[in-house]
Amino acid sequence: MNNQLIQLNADYAAAIDDDRLEDWPGFFTEECLYRVTTRDNHRRGMPAGLIYADSRGMLADRVLSLRKANVYEAQGYRHLVGVPRILEGSAQTALKVCTPFLVMRIDRQGFTDVFATGQYLDEVVSEGEAMLFKSRDVVCDSSRIDTLLAIPL
Amino acid sequence: MNNQLIQLNADYAAAIDDDRLEDWPGFFTEECLYRVTTRDNHRRGMPAGLIYADSRGMLADRVLSLRKANVYEAQGYRHLVGVPRILEGSAQTALKVCTPFLVMRIDRQGFTDVFATGQYLDEVVSEGEAMLFKSRDVVCDSSRIDTLLAIPL
């Protein structure tokens, strides 16, 4: 089970880093929850601080906006994703999973810096062969998040 | 065997990053060895350069001091841990394992920097279902380590 989760996370990260953003909504169930917030907000029970989407369609819209704004292509990203820890659940229902991440950003001039660190708090379900995110809360460690709005994490 | 080691390292890192420091001594055997040193010192055969503890009780004391000093909560940490390599041994006796790590620090203002890189040199034993560290030498790549004294690595 854990090997599948590891692979899911690797595929998810590669879709973003390879600039295949159009594949990104396909990692979620049709009805889903995708939220980006900060650790401080999360502790205070405010998980939807920065980005909120509750369907694959909303995620696809988000990608369209990014393509139009042309923000994304100006820079590159590189995810390093840690090992998922299954907190509860079974493959029959949803798995609650917690996974640390580090995202580096490479700007147009070639300078590399830390874009974000944090953890994914996920609910993962099986649909046929695939594992999909029913919900993914991206909890960033830092509260400095101006630019976080730009890309999927 | 390696999957268990991967999970052990993930759980260990999460306890620290989630600020569940009181869980940290539980990753070690009752009599144990926890040492933090630098690569240079380690090469010179001086493994106990910075931090030394030889029992679960000493590790617990260390956590108490951190809580009193209130240093820890002022900032956040994020471990990214690589894949353990088994150097020798078997599950019956102790496994000698070597695992690379990167620890980022997120300060109060939300600035993120590299806190430490290095490798864990471990002896891991099985007690019932669990795997525990009989010894963990944290060998930091850098010799700049003033602040290293603060938190478990």
Added chain:
Amino acid sequence: MNNQLIQLNADYAAAIDDDRLEDWPGFFTEECLYRVTTRDNHRRGMPAGLIYADSRGMLADRVLSLRKANVYEAQGYRHLVGVPRILEGSAQTALKVCTPFLVMRIDRQGFTDVFATGQYLDEVVSEGEAMLFKSRDVVCDSSRIDTLLAIPL
């Protein structure tokens, strides 16, 4: 199969980070391809931008040069390698594999910075018990690569 790839990458990275450079050519087949390039060059179909070697002997020569120049020992490196994704192939023939990486550099003064991020694009084959790189294209995210020439990635 994937567990073996994960281990291969961990062993490869450790050989470099532990300064066992002489072991590095042994991760490749006798006739091989080792190339370092940038993402921009790779996209333009110019994979051999920076470093090119097509045999174990050439890789060994490279290590000899590094030892003579004494560049390598002046600093330390730390690889964090992500999860390999098998793109195509089987163990009978060659596996095409894609694996993200982050390399930190620790300089003589102990300052740590990001040396490179990117991905390995590999062809991996089995020779007896071992898995070897028939080809490894190191595709760096950044175009700032002056110093990349120094060490194996």
